[in-house]
Amino acid sequence: MALARVSSSSLLLLLPSSTTTSSLLHSFLRPFSTSSVSTRRLSHPRSLPIDASISQASPLPPTAREEGEVAGAPRPTSRRPWKPTCLYYTQGKCTMMDDALHVEKFNHNLSMDLPVNASAADKVKPQKLDYFLVLDLEGKVEILEFPVVMIDAHSMEFIDSFHRFVRPTGMSEQRIKEYIEGKYGKFGVDRVWHDTAIPFEEVLQEFEDWIGGHKLWKQKQGESLNSSAFVTCGNWDLKTKVPEQCKVSKIKLPSYFMEWINLKDIYLNFYNRRATGMMTMMRELQIPIVGSHHLGMDDTKNITRVVQRMLADGAVIQITTRRQPDTNDVKFLFKNRIR
Template sequence: MDNFDSTLIIKNIPKSISDITNLLPTVPKETKSFGRRRVLLTYDNEATAQAVLRQLQQLEVTPGKRLNAAFFRKNEKPAANTKTIKPVRANKTTQCNLHTAGETAAPQISKQLGLLETIYVEGEPGADKTNTSSYLTKLRKPHLTMQPYKYVICIDFEATCWENQAPPKWRESEIIEFPAMLVNLQTGKIEAEFHKYVMPIESPKLSAYCTELTGIQQQTVDNGVPLQTAIMMFQEWLRKELRARNLQLPKMSKDKLIGNCAFVTWTDWDFGICLAKECKRKLLKKPSYFNQWIDLRAIFRQWYKYRPINFADALSHVKLVFEGREHSGRDDARNLAALAYKIASDGAQFAITKDLAPFQLNSNCIL
């Protein structure tokens, strides 16, 4: 890999980013702008450039689209009497040869050794421009990457519900159970657990359907705590557990955008709809670290090339058995932790799949 340089290129910078340097975890040695939408960043060495690139490629500039960042390659003329290896073209990508001109290794061997880098080319027919640095396209190389997260926190809310109710995005549900499991991705062990029942305010009386589905009784939520109190109690628990293990959530500081611990949910409903809508309706202060999470269903679909009907089907597909009661928040979160460990053990690399505030750090949250 001696032919790697230490210059990065960022392309298609959206208009919402006025100064790209504000998002850089490490200040470059030199910055060159080419118009408003392209910039070259030169670092002192390759290792620093690679570290910056890994973090930049996790930034979601718009929903479903990550920052277009890659190593910058200068066009070089081949040496005399040598044969340049032509890259293999896929449907949606162009694979660029990273060998020097004199090397004669076969393209397939180069690909296995990670010496072919897949990038998306502007203007290329069939190029996928929606997510040029997508983490999910790299899931097929488990042995070439390291798991960025040592721990994950699996959360599965239970909320008020009714028979024959509207689709999730149109409901005005209230959280009634708040569970969280801190799981070690190297051992699969749940090392800490948070659990609180929450008192609903807008619809204080549970429906018979909700009680039957979740097993949560009316008296249980009557003795619960308000959501804002539950969030404050969770933050105290979170602060204690993260500090005990030297863990950091994503975007808590400029120099550690990825972090080494992240929230995991099954679909985007828990944080993207349920918590977000309830906090907005009730004018509650929501910690900004709830804006980033890993949707394990998205990881599952891409890694196993299988679209599960539901969570139980996903467990069955990887030979896991649900333990406990379905739709119990605590049991759902524990089984989600087991699935997260299984997927990580099978080689999938985790990364943030959703960020509700892609241009903001979480520095206002003290953990």
């Protein structure tokens, strides 16, 4: 697959769900520019400036809403009011960064929802990988949203994010309209989806440019990710959905999707208890949810918060599942796993 030389500042946004709030929000948004935002390259990944974040308003305890800290981690010394992040910005298409009212109303910094401090990082055990790419796809018929949050496996710090809305290729325009209204209309983000969604093949081309920019993968090698791995909450995303979407999009399954970490298996083996999903993990770990459940970027952030907490608790997070390239058979590496 040829790489599209496209910049990818990964970002996140979230639009309020109420009609009144949504109308007010739309009054702040003007058509986005088709030019992409340049991605910052870093000579030392851990010092990368944060430039992405999003989440939908949700009822959080006051301190969590104001500070966005991971439960159990020391709180920041200064408080800030929680605010949603611009979803146009997460995709490199916000044209309102010079609008003071817009910048005041919406968050444009993902690290604000994923804070880490030195005392928590000191508890992290040596990891076999250097980076985790937390992924949580949305879309049952075809993939509608492809959000990834990259964190440092040793410091737990946010490094970057990649976020794209995905336009189905095997559905009629009427079906797409109904699909999106049912899926994203309730969150008030159907407009941004229609404004920004691109076909899955284009999403992967931009994603390959993104992971290539971080030196996590080289196309010519045809190998797995370099010192990094996807983290998913379950096997569905990479065992089932991505291969299905590749068939619909008539493309070969890329080599970087051949192995991943099922966080449910790590959770089971580390805490010695089963978790049916992200919400169960967050409830048991007393981590307040940020944003809207089933909005991909928000779920990805919340799963990242679980990963951060587990690292701070001393978990070693490693590959749990691997696909055989010749047969496409999937091998589960943990004897004790969620079935």
